[in-house]
Amino acid sequence: MPLNLAVIASGDGSNFQAIAEKARAGFLDAAIRVLVCNRPGAGVIARAEALGIPCVLLDHEDTSLYPRRADFDRAMVDAIRQHGADWIALAGYMRLLTPEFLTAFPGRVLNIHPALLPSFPGVRGCADALGYGVKIAGATVHFVEEKTDSGPVIIQAAIPISSGDTLNSITQRIHALEHRIYPQALQWIASGRLARLGENDRVITIRPDAQLRGREEPGCLISPPLEQGF
Ligand code: GRF
Numbered sequence: 001m002p003l004n005l006a007v008i009a010s011g012d013g014s015n016f017q018a019i020a021e022k023a024r025a026g027f028l029d030a031a032i033r034v035l036v037c038n039r040p041g042a043g044v045i046a047r048a049e050a051l052g053i054p055c056v057l058l059d060h061e062d063t064s065l066y067p068r069r070a071d072f073d074r075a076m077v078d079a080i081r082q083h084g085a086d087w088i089a090l091a092g093y094m095r096l097l098t099p100e101f102l103t104a105f106p107g108r109v110l111n112i113h114p115a116l117l118p119s120f121p122g123v124r125g126c127a128d129a130l131g132y133g134v135k136i137a138g139a140t141v142h143f144v145e146e147k148t149d150s151g152p153v154i155i156q157a158a159i160p161i162s163s164g165d166t167l168n169s170i171t172q173r174i175h176a177l178e179h180r181i182y183p184q185a186l187q188w189i190a191s192g193r194l195a196r197l198g199e200n201d202r203v204i205t206i207r208p209d210a211q212l213r214g215r216e217e218p219g220c221l222i223s224p225p226l227e228q229g230f
Contacts, residue, residue, distance in 0.1 A: 013044025
């Protein structure tokens with residue numbers, strides 16, 4: 001059974017597209033049942049149209065329809081259920097989810113963040129890291145908990161920063177890695193290979209470890225290593 005996925009996005013949608021393409025190519029055993037977008041005119045909408053993926057646009061600024069944040073999240077839950085999805089991938093969704101949303105899909109909401117969490121949560125993760133002067137930047141795919149950009153980590157990719165780098169060059173390199181680690185994390189879930197260990201089940205491992213064929217990656221470190229096709 002493929003993973004029945006809903007993607008929620010607010011922006012350009014390059015991660016949405018990367019997930020869709022890995023599914024189309026057969027590397028990711030998932031079907032994107034619906035894209036939910038909260039910003040009229042966002043680039044991700046045109047990408048969904050081009051890919052033939054149903055898109056539901058819910059404008060969170062329409063307070064006549066959604067007087068409270070919980071009303072908006074309830075509308076998202078309804079749209080997702082109506083389309084038959086029960087796993088959620090946040091891909092550049094620039095709002096906090098309410099507890100009501102998270103309890104509708106317990107333990108089934110993922111996010112990608114352009115920094116090595118738990119450092120530099122928030123909407124400016126990459127810029128904040130560079131501004132701080134970190135020497136290693138990166139991206140994280142994690143399960144979503146109520147607090148901003150928090151929750152058990154599934155996979156991280158890290159890159160060294162050199163003196164010639166700019167926010168633009170780092171952002172581009174991180175984006176390219178995001179397009180690989182997000183579909184990979186979803187595929188580990190689709191194939192039932194995630195296990196939770198440690199105190200409060202917060203430590204994620206991939207089983208069986210022996211089948212993880214790590215590859216040398218020039219210029220970056222990805223852990224756990226990506227498999228063939230990602
Ligand atoms: C990504 O950098 C992701 O880490 C962050 O928002 C950005 C979305 O980019 N959460 P895109 O819209 O997928 O191109």
